[in-house]
Amino acid sequence: MTDILRNNWFVVLIAIIIIGFIGYFIYDTNKDNVSAKSSNNEQVVASIDKDDITANDLYDESAPYDGSTIYNMYKNAVIDQSIETTKDIKKQANTLESNIKSNASKQSDDYESTLTSELAKYGYSSFEQLNDYCITSVKEKEMNKKYITKHFDEVKKAWEEKSPRTVSIIKMEVSDADNLTETETKKKNNIDKALEKESFADVAKAFSEDSNTANKKGFAGYVDSNSTSSDSSSTSTVPADVVTAAINLKKGETSDWVTVTNSSGTSLYRVYVKETDSNKIFNAKNDTVSNQALYAILNSDSSLSYKILDSYAKKLDIKFNDKDTKKKFDNYVKTTYGGDQ
């Protein structure tokens, strides 16, 4: 034995180093791994002396309140089987996934853990399913658009009550709206005079001080009466007072000057209503406008999202295997969408 070790000392040394390295690797990989435990044939999630919290305890405790989880599982299955996954949908989903990751990484270093918890609420059990979530989200938009296009005359009524329209704006920053300086007065008069002779788009391009819209000939996109409320989901950058002025105008009309004072200072606005035809707005070539219109239509009728899902679900064989699951699903739909099952 001694002779063998003496003759092969280098091999033995290397073997000891490798075994030591592997030993440390195994320790390091396993040190945060938990050990399994069972109690009365049930798997244990956590334990303290004299008591175990089993997986079944956890399920029994949380399942009565998981209507939204059941609904999301149901919704995902209906959408995935109703809308084909095209190349375009995949492309949009990839963009959405990148945006979500980029935004989440700005919020927290440990964003994967946060996103994993959020994804579970939407019916996806791991971070690796983020792309599946994105595909289903894009498909859902597609499904909603298809349904609304087909039933437009029926669903547009509630939406039209919100006075949907697209608008353009001219913005002019001032130091004091009641006491304009000579330069400010001159600029304001120039804008007024120009509007008498030229189109609103040309004047906005030439004079507007709004950096978001000036290079788009003043086009500020979609607004409706919901855009004036502070909790509006609208992404419009048009101030509430300017929206209110726009709501009171007809297509092709321009408002008088509207004064807006906020944390960034005082500004004067004139707003022009470009389009009020709901059909044209919903089918606008501008994706931002058509998407805003789509969400505004869905928001105008609290039961519409479910009605759309249900219309597609009816084409599939659906079976609830236990009464509790059906009851939780029905309660969730009733509470959230006001629908009766």
Place this chain on the structure above:
Amino acid sequence: MKKTPILLVCAAMMLSACSGATATIKDKDEAIMTIGNTTYTKGDEYDLLKISTGTDLTMELVKQAIYKQEVKVTDEMKEKAQEQIDNYKGNMSDFESQIKSLGYTSTKQYMNKVLIPSLQASELTEKYFADAKKDVQNTYKPSKARIIQCENKATAKKALKALKDGTDPEEVASQYMVDSATYSGKETLITTKKTDISTRMINKLYKAKKAGVIDEIFTNESSGTTYAYVAVLVTNTYKDIKDEVYTTLSSDDDVKKACLVYYLKKYNFEVHDQDVFDNLKANNPEYLVSRPDLAKSKD
């Protein structure tokens, strides 16, 4: 020398580096609904619940298990919970439908699952101040004192002399304290949670061997002010101030956390599910009391 056995040993050791245990429910394969060609099982539902809210719920169930050991449900608690229910009913006409919309089947269930555990939690926190007396003392260094906040060191020097001469602290305060002083010679509970006085003063009051005037002028330069303080220790005997310490600190989040950690240690809390462990490791490593290294590495 044959190298095959060594390679086999290495391969076996590498393979032993596997993932941790994951607990699941008994009837995980039982179908709950079938939508077209997709069948969901109880196991699918459980996995989602565990990932979204499972860790919080596990900790809630662990707390309830600790309450069972430490705080018995008394008739007084039941009466208090019933009073709360009666109050809710008096103030909200649709109270019953509201709790049903939250998933509770009855007011009794709401009482047992929400109100009574909440009363037990308060009771446990109060018990913590007695059970973990040494931890509380070492961490919060409680004492009761009369402190006088003066404009500067010169005024504080005069105040200290008056106190040493035996003048009543409130009388000294009326003469030497700064206008609208936070500390005006009245009895005040002092702990490390007070951020407007110096750590040195807190330590001096806590460590003083007997009650009386502390022969020192204190400043708190880290707060960016030039105020100077003098102090008279009333008592730093824990049993005399325990109730006040509880009333003052019980709503503090750090104290609530320390209380839970204390009882988790006492009952040897352990996690046997990797998802729950990973979540706690990321968000509350201090709860993983069997792995104190994780909380330290986060600090």
